Amino acid sequence: MLDWLKSVVDFISTPSISLTLILLMFPFVFPPTAWFETWHRRLGLHNLWTNRGGLVMFSVITLIFVWGFTDVNFSKILGKPDNVPIMILIYSVFFFLWLAMKSAYENDAHIAAGEPVQEYYPPEDKVLVWPDLVYIELIALILMMVFLLVWSIGLPAPLEEPANPSLSPNPAKAPWYFLGLQEMLVYFDPWLAGVVFPSLIIVGLMAIPYLDSDRKGSGYYSFAGRRTAVFVFLFGWLVLWVFLIVVGTFFRGPNWNFFGPFEEWSVTKVVPLININLSEYVWVKLLRVGLPANPLVRESVGIIMLVLYFGLTPVMLARGKLRPLLDKLGSIRYSLIIFLALAMVLLPIKMYLRWTLNLHYIISIPEAFFNI
Amino acid sequence: MAEKKPKSRLTAISESPVWKSIFRTGIPVTRRQRMMGILNNVFLHLHPVRLPKHAVKLKYTWCMGGLSFFLFLVLTISGILLMFYYRPTVEYAYTDIMDLSEQVPLGIMRELHRWGAHAMVIAVWLHMFRVFMTGSYKPPREFNWVVGVLLMFLTLFLSFTGYLLPWDQLAIWAITVGSNMARATPFLGHEGPGASLLAIGDINLVTMSSDVRFALLGGRFVGEGALLRFYVLHCIGLPFIIMIFMAVHFWRVRKDGGISGPV
């Protein structure tokens, strides 16, 4: 039943397809500039953040899950006790995204009309913490406890076979909250995916308050006044973190191969590995001279490209569209922002290079474990 | 003589010397009593006495920070109970967990602890999202955002160290996948770029038995040493650190002018 639809969903779920769709949609859903904003309104996407929009999103997610549970293969993944948190993650991310954007759009309308935002009350209008806050806290706490108790009584914590260091399961997955990093391992070596990028995530998050110099928009939900900042944050969190977790949980099977949600996890699925380094493309395929012996000469093209990527892009952008940003932030903050943004975008870039050109490494110096 | 209305049982209790010795104030009915009730209680005193109206609205904070903290408390209590039954050795760890579900009547502590941990990770992310969307990281709250990022990192690391303790296939292989990345740390991992530069003459300083992965695992692979280290980090080390940062976090929420709001 509905087999053709299942294969459509399987096809759309392929990371190259699904990520492309998401990347195309993202700026229209969370418009970072006035131009996208116009199209956002024209396409009616602002209706997502209304009660009706929320209901539609909720129904679509629920429908997918319900449908998934009727399928032999999908239900195996959905039904795993340790995947329940992912379903809760999906629901709560969508719900709170909707709630935050709805409040933000309401406030944007207030601001546009010259009215105070909904969080505004006259300064003398205060309430006592007892009872106004302690009761809310008590109720929130009780509801959370009930939720946990129901979950705990209903779903026993799984325990697999005893640890066996000589028998590795296939696939061996990291805990779900690190699956974004494990997904990066497909495209980058462990020193980048497991060490450098996580460090950059932490440093980048910590740097946010010092990089965003805009003092407006503190203490109330809003979007219009800080659209670019919100866009960047949501891109990192929703696409490069939550989406990759979902891919890692639902779509990665044996040998870390991709499997559509309705596909059977077969150990024998063979995916040809024909990845080629940039140096081979240049020296062997293009120039037909063979790889130079000196690794620095061999990798010079990749090195130059990366230096240009991180060194020249900020300069070009500062000459062009981002001049106002440079003037506003000063060169240090500007360079940091662009560096972090470029590092963030390096992941999708590498993904597309892999999918289109089968590019393995941009720079490959295995002698020094230095592969990018 | 006017007849005096009999006091209710509750009022009588709240005026008894024992009650007064504990809570000082009676049932908080009057405005003064309500204010003193918050001020006199060490736990409630985390809060200010009065707040602007928007700050107590569920729609504003989603109570997510509070729920993260509450989940931390649930995890602490259920974790302490689990420690009564669990021995962190390769010999006993797995069977102790088995016994927990087979021998302990009405035992749901393991479930509460495991699902609660997942819930806390999600709650912390959502709290961060709320703080971002309300722009609450902006001055004067920059530093508290930094503390928050550390809290999130510590939460994830707490979860990660706990993952190993059941000592089943899922546990050791998830930790193997995770800790293998440490092997590639630049300079400090034996398969990391630059590690070979740290050498004295021909002798490499960063080897399989001296790199960061070895320090984390207490061995070359996920074994006895790793189990003990993760246990100590999970039950003592990380909770100790996260509690310090939480104290700073809560203190700073107050000192930075209370919950953010429109001016």
Ligand code: HEM
């Ligand atoms: C273990 C994790 C955490 C706990 C227990 C915690 C707890 C809290 C609590 C109870 C509040 C009061 C307001 C509220 O409930 O929203 C708060 C506020 C705040 N938190 Fe956290 N938090 C945690 C993690 C984080 C993270 C990951 C961030 C950001 C990266 C963060 C940044 C902030 C900031 C900036 C405020 C002030 C917000 C305002 O004034 O509106 N916290 N936190």
